[in-house]
Amino acid sequence: MTAKRAAPVTERGRQSRQRIAEAAERIFGEKGYFRTSISDITREAGTALGTFYVYFDSKHDVFVEVLQGFARLIRQTTRAALGTGHDRIEEEERGFAAFFALIDSHPYLYRIVRQAEFVDPEAFRSYYAGIVRGYEARLRAAMVSGEVRALHPEALVYCLLGIGDLIGMRWAYWTGKPIPPDVFDSMMQFIRFGMDRRGTGSTNGEKEIPT
Amino acid sequence: MTAKRAAPVTERGRQSRQRIAEAAERIFGEKGYFRTSISDITREAGTALGTFYVYFDSKHDVFVEVLQGFARLIRQTTRAALGTGHDRIEEEERGFAAFFALIDSHPYLYRIVRQAEFVDPEAFRSYYAGIVRGYEARLRAAMVSGEVRALHPEALVYCLLGIGDLIGMRWAYWTGKPIPPDVFDSMMQFIRFGMDRRGTGSTNGEKEIPT
Amino acid sequence: MTAKRAAPVTERGRQSRQRIAEAAERIFGEKGYFRTSISDITREAGTALGTFYVYFDSKHDVFVEVLQGFARLIRQTTRAALGTGHDRIEEEERGFAAFFALIDSHPYLYRIVRQAEFVDPEAFRSYYAGIVRGYEARLRAAMVSGEVRALHPEALVYCLLGIGDLIGMRWAYWTGKPIPPDVFDSMMQFIRFGMDRRGTGSTNGEKEIPT
Amino acid sequence: MTAKRAAPVTERGRQSRQRIAEAAERIFGEKGYFRTSISDITREAGTALGTFYVYFDSKHDVFVEVLQGFARLIRQTTRAALGTGHDRIEEEERGFAAFFALIDSHPYLYRIVRQAEFVDPEAFRSYYAGIVRGYEARLRAAMVSGEVRALHPEALVYCLLGIGDLIGMRWAYWTGKPIPPDVFDSMMQFIRFGMDRRGTGSTNGEKEIPT
DNA sequence: CATGAATGAGATTTCATTCAT
DNA sequence: AATGAATGAAATCTCATTCAT
Numbered sequence A, B, C, D: 001m002t003a004k005r006a007a008p009v010t011e012r013g014r015q016s017r018q019r020i021a022e023a024a025e026r027i028f029g030e031k032g033y034f035r036t037s038i039s040d041i042t043r044e045a046g047t048a049l050g051t052f053y054v055y056f057d058s059k060h061d062v063f064v065e066v067l068q069g070f071a072r073l074i075r076q077t078t079r080a081a082l083g084t085g086h087d088r089i090e091e092e093e094r095g096f097a098a099f100f101a102l103i104d105s106h107p108y109l110y111r112i113v114r115q116a117e118f119v120d121p122e123a124f125r126s127y128y129a130g131i132v133r134g135y136e137a138r139l140r141a142a143m144v145s146g147e148v149r150a151l152h153p154e155a156l157v158y159c160l161l162g163i164g165d166l167i168g169m170r171w172a173y174w175t176g177k178p179i180p181p182d183v184f185d186s187m188m189q190f191i192r193f194g195m196d197r198r199g200t201g202s203t204n205g206e207k208e209i210p211t
Numbered sequence E: 001c002a003t004g005a006a007t008g009a010g011a012t013t014t015c016a017t018t019c020a021t
Numbered sequence F: 001a002a003t004g005a006a007t008g009a010a011a012t013c014t015c016a017t018t019c020a021t
Helices: A013-030 A037-047 A050-054 A058-081 A087-106 A107-119 A123-145 A153-175 A181-195 B013-030 B039-043 B049-055 B059-082 B086-105 B109-120 B120-146 B153-177 B180-197 C011-031 C038-045 C049-055 C059-080 C088-103 C107-119 C121-144 C153-175 C181-195 D011-031 D038-045 D049-055 D059-080 D089-104 D106-118 D121-144 D153-175 D179-197
Strands: none
Touching: A013 A050, A013 A058, A013 A107, A037 A050, A037 A181, A037 C088, A058 A087, A058 A107, A058 B120, A087 A107, A107 B109, A123 A153, A123 B153, A153 A181, A153 B153, A153 B180, A181 B153, A181 B180, A181 C059, A181 C121, B013 B049, B013 B059, B013 B086, B013 B109, B039 B049, B039 B059, B039 C121, B059 B086, B059 B109, B059 B120, B059 D011, B059 D089, B059 D153, B086 B109, B086 B120, B086 B153, B086 B180, B086 C088, B109 B120, B109 B153, B120 B153, B120 C049, C011 C038, C011 C049, C011 C059, C011 D011, C038 C049, C038 C059, C059 C088, C059 C121, C059 D049, C088 C107, C088 C121, C088 C153, C088 C181, C107 C153, C121 C153, C121 D121, C153 C181, C153 D179, C181 D153, C181 D179, D011 D038, D011 D049, D011 D059, D038 D049, D038 D059, D049 D106, D059 D089, D059 D121, D089 D106, D089 D121, D089 D153, D089 D179, D106 D153, D121 D153, D153 D179
């Protein structure tokens, strides 16, 4: 889809393409998109410069591919956490834990997402849109079942994503280590009280939620 | 401070320098740091290319200056909201409102902050550190007075900043319009329940907060 | 050695690199290092500007390479004159003749050496050091065999190099023609009496030479 | 003569001009002509950039002035050594000693001369021509009186200048210290035997000197 | 006289991309 | 498929010089 160039047919070709894509991921993560040159990528990949253009049309092209790969990965990972908890809040907790574990094991990819906004705003928005869509649907369902309280479900999604983004940036990304448990607990406490309807029992006197 | 070049001595020089800094702010906001060239800036400022180097050492140099200017602005603005509410939560509300109004009137600056991470990670972190410091101190005070609940005050700060960041991105920055009231209300409800100790009365059995 | 850029792999690359190095030699000789621009060099070489940077890191880089090439050439040439004369003085004569012939056929290179001092003092000194080392060793040997007189062998070497430098500058380089025979004879007479122990027999009463 | 700009009329102007000329001398000596910018000079002089052009037409202009100042100085210094020795050789010795002392106290000026060749070949040659003229005349006189032997007086002058140049470069300029006595003695021994007719008594069978 | 702001031509360098082999 | 040489547009930065005050 992304690459207009012909997909490799031989096994050797497939390997070359993959080596380049993986090298791009590492270098983008290390130096950032704009400071990365094609020859940085091919040097890392151990191929000749020209080989890049056998498989990709441009630097932008490979960037988008890497970004989409990460979007897929993040969805798979968090989705895997679904259905494992007793209630919505527990699932949130597992989802966040899975997300942080992902950042931890793929710090480069995290950085790639953060800069995608400036490389290709369009791609960046659809990255978010893809995540938000499913997330919002699940929260709405939980609202219906009375587990979750929110005046504006999409706003709630962005609140949650924002929390994950910055806690992840501050502790996982900046320190290069796993999130400390007390930080995680503090964050989850905040989230639980913020969204859990039953946990607090306190919706008395509030404006009613628009469906 | 930032610029090693001599500060302008005459009024004319002062004006030129400012015209360039303001032009840089606009262009960085529009095109992003990496896609902006010095000659883009001077064209916008209406000066010759060389004039840029009379006042700044590099593109990076102006960028940091602009970033620091915004850091100052954001602190002034949010600080102005302090002491105007009856309690901590009300002050949070006013602080967030002030922040969103700021993004609204300076969308370029918002974008500049978001990309600072890739331009100069060091400057980006100190930008955050400067904001976090005061914020965290105020929250700790509110925890002492029993208004606010948090297991880990710094984590709470990053939760709140994350919410502001993404809600601001999604509604103020992406749409170019003020935050819709229902989004704002939903966000504030989430925050209020998340951090307000008294509103919920439910701190029973929790780990005690480290001072 | 000098260039950090990868050496050319194909024959075509080898030729391009050499064309550029040779063009640089000519232009440096004509206009001087500082007045030469990279595009002067590539224009002379008949390549695109960017091609220069495929093979060299900077103007300084080629310069040093050209200088080292000349150092090699000068050593080879003068060394070829060795062992052809009956005695040390005759060898000096042949050495000087060879040196002047070299200047004559490579006036550009001569100019490059003279300006190396200001381009790269370090490289300039090692150029001299390389020449002095062998020269001094040969003179010491001739002192042991009683052919040559000198209180301080290294000083003698610099005297001889100084003579060659300035006579070469005045007659070969400035006039663009071979050294006139009478000038050469006069110089050699001066040198012979200056250093030949047997020719004069007059070391009587002098401080003894430190071995 | 050199400066086409009006000579300063006030005392203040005279001082400004001199401060700039002296600053130029230092900076040219330190960084070399081509790496020196006008603003380097005025910064060192403690004046504004524009002030330079009140007194000089160009960088080249001030360079030539500095060079000529040194030419004057060197002639004065060596001439002062004349008439103080019993014979020509003794005068040579004093002349060389004076020259080396001069380099020692003005290392910058020495460097300026050496690079003049590449800044302004014309000025460089006349610098040499000015020195050679008087030098050669004195040697011819000494030849007539039978003190000195040379087949080609001008060649002898260049031999002597070459020796002074390189010995000065190697010991005075490179080391930044006075010439060691043994080096000086060795050099003078070489010169004495090389040119002194009486010291060796050996002009027998030589071609006669052209007057 | 002195100043310093302004200029713009020109130099160096990078790099995405094309292409012949 | 793979290579690496070649390209030239574009970006950054410097600096001699002019000029208004």
